[in-house]
Amino acid sequence: MKNIFTLMILVAFGIMIYPLVNSFKGNDKLPELGNYYAQPENVTKVNSANLVTAVVVTYRGLDTLGEVSILFLTAAIIAFFLKKQTGKHEVRENSEIFTTAAKVLFPLMIILGVYIFMNGHLTPGGGFQGGAVIASAVILMLLAFPEVPVNQKLLSYMESISGIVFVGLAALGALIGFGYLDNAILPLGTFGKFLSAGAVPIIYSFVGLKVGAELSNILVEFKSVQSNE
């Protein structure tokens, strides 16, 4: 009985979305908004080679701010929700190969993450992706050395300072530029070079630091509630 009900819901949902697939014809040219962003005069106004970054950090920068605050809320709720465990958490000792590899890989992964978020305006990547890579480096260390304590205070300070700098730079755009999150508060530089797109690389670097610190904090919280009883 219950299976039939589930099947009915699935079939109904399938029928509901089938016209969307069926009537989809594909686009032959850019829609109006995308076309506006791709016009040469608008590209040079932001001067970021990666147009997705231009949209994320400047045109729709307010959405990014909201996104960052959602991540912050998630981290805050998880920290509030998961009480620290006092009991001891017994873990099997890691193999020599794993711990050595983790030690070698950790700095390389951090450097890769920093590279990804600093070049967000030139290559695929950006703050969120770089932050996720940094957090994956942290989880590698958490798995390799479970008994080493993590300085959560440092992580939260890093996160708060990055968030304040992000909002501050955005407000600076409103004060001396044309509007909130305007990237022209710094010289725009040469198109396609590392020093270009004004404040975009700086904003994205701080977003990357913030996301990396936040995700690491969430992972540390998850690890700290584990216990044997």
Add this chain to the structure above:
Amino acid sequence: MEYIALGTGMLVILAGLWAIMTRKNLIRIIIGFSLFDTGIHLVLVAISYVKGGTAPILDSTVCIQDAAQRIVDPVPQALVLTAIVIGLGVTALMLAFAMKMHKEKGTLDIRSFKDLKW
């Protein structure tokens, strides 16, 4: 190409819905939610595809002047980036709830949580 991505996205959405409705283990239900998320991202990116277009990153092969003719729409891609991050936050929260529920009852089976069932 966009048809394959669109169809796959819709199928992944249905698979996620199926997992949410039929699985009994909380972790698997959460994986179902993640699948649902991923399917929606695939659909969004497929819809924004422009025939013969390339990634919206301008370099020596795609110069500024002919950008509007050769790139795909950057706006939905930026939206998907936002959606991925929010999906991550939701998944992390759900996992935290699952941990709390496991501590409460000692099991992850959804059938043992009857407190709110009528």
